[in-house]
Amino acid sequence: MPARARVTGGRGGPRRVEGGRNGAGLRVAVVVSRFNAPIGDRLLSGALRALAGHGVRRADITVARVPGAFELPLVAGRLARLARHDAVVCLGAVIRGETPHFDYVAGEAARGIARVSQETGVPVLFGVLTVDTPAQARARSGGRLGNRGADAALGAIEMATLLRALDAGSLP
Numbered sequence: 001m002p003a004r005a006r007v008t009g010g011r012g013g014p015r016r017v018e019g020g021r022n023g024a025g026l027r028v029a030v031v032v033s034r035f036n037a038p039i040g041d042r043l044l045s046g047a048l049r050a051l052a053g054h055g056v057r058r059a060d061i062t063v064a065r066v067p068g069a070f071e072l073p074l075v076a077g078r079l080a081r082l083a084r085h086d087a088v089v090c091l092g093a094v095i096r097g098e099t100p101h102f103d104y105v106a107g108e109a110a111r112g113i114a115r116v117s118q119e120t121g122v123p124v125l126f127g128v129l130t131v132d133t134p135a136q137a138r139a140r141s142g143g144r145l146g147n148r149g150a151d152a153a154l155g156a157i158e159m160a161t162l163l164r165a166l167d168a169g170s171l172p
């Protein structure tokens with residue numbers, strides 16, 4: 001089944017358009033930071049499981065590794081500009097306390113990822129944890145509070161299917 005978004009409503013009410021959760025036929029790139037590697041690996045596992053569980057074929061997934069979260073935007077941008085992927089998912093963990101430059105690393109990663117997405121028109125998802133402690137990072141990477149890598153992967157499918165629907169002129 002092709003990746004689909006849904007248009008509902010109309011008939012006098014607001015028309016609603018939403019991305020779907022069927023990733024069949026989508027090509028997704030994942031960029032993961034090696035800094036805090038055990039957390040990055042947990043986020044990556046969550047993302048890959050979510051993509052496979054929603055129909056994205058293994059052969060349609062590219063995984064790239066970068067040294068740290070600061071480097072995520074550059075590689076995400078390069079992948080987005082290749083025009084081979086429908087979405088890019090960025091994963092990593094910036095943990096306060098390990099570095100006095102937490103704010104620079106986290107801020108630049110967030111700003112850069114947003115900029116790349118806006119400039120290329122390709123959805124680039126922010127699956128980067130910005131937390132105070134390693135325990136908080138573990139809780140959000142397959143622990144008590146879910147897995148932000150999986151969340152970002154699902155967000156990628158939703159955004160890619162939504163943009164496809166808008167580009168295909170599915171709105172009357």
Ligand code: INI
Nearest residue numbers: 033035067068069070093094095098099
């Ligand atoms: N990179 C991270 O991904 N997480 C961190 O917590 C972190 N800390 O703590 O410094 C970090 N630093 C490295 C940074 O992302 C760059 O790789 C490095 O500064 C080289 O440009």
